[in-house]
Amino acid sequence: MHTPKRYQETDWNLIAGFVRENSFGLLISTLDGRPVGTHLPLELREKEPGKWVLEGHVSAANPQKHTFASGQPFLAVFTAAHSYISSSWYAEEKIPTWNYIAVHIYGSLHIQSEDQMRHSLERLMDTHEAASRCPVHINDITPKNFAKT
Numbered sequence: 001m002h003t004p005k006r007y008q009e010t011d012w013n014l015i016a017g018f019v020r021e022n023s024f025g026l027l028i029s030t031l032d033g034r035p036v037g038t039h040l041p042l043e044l045r046e047k048e049p050g051k052w053v054l055e056g057h058v059s060a061a062n063p064q065k066h067t068f069a070s071g072q073p074f075l076a077v078f079t080a081a082h083s084y085i086s087s088s089w090y091a092e093e094k095i096p097t098w099n100y101i102a103v104h105i106y107g108s109l110h111i112q113s114e115d116q117m118r119h120s121l122e123r124l125m126d127t128h129e130a131a132s133r134c135p136v137h138i139n140d141i142t143p144k145n146f147a148k149t
Helices: 012-021 063-067 114-129
Strands: 024-031 034-041 043-048 051-055 074-085 097-107
Touching: 012 043, 012 074, 012 097, 024 063, 034 063, 043 114, 051 114
Parallel strands: none
Antiparallel strands: 024 034, 024 074, 043 051, 074 097
């Protein structure tokens, strides 16, 4: 993605805040030479001071899972509101453009152990079920259905 210097953000606290507020990201990798992507919630967590990770879960039925053991780099894209900027808004002739915010995070993938995955899914469910009138907890999922995740 081309980003002119005047629009680049380097303040990690602002970037991290944006990712947390817009945590439904697009995870991109390549499979058989073609780009593949999955839209999923990704939680930004500080694993240890200064070391950040994105945690998410991809279904076992998702074909993108075949890229996970490859050692390839991954790209996670986070976006928010966007809008068209008309040339008519300028005092002099200009080319129309698009106004948006996006964060691209590159990294490698670590496949979680079953315990790590369960803990990660529990955090994800607890976060998103908190506002529910009838929240579901990970313990409400039968072992048979959990095994399909």
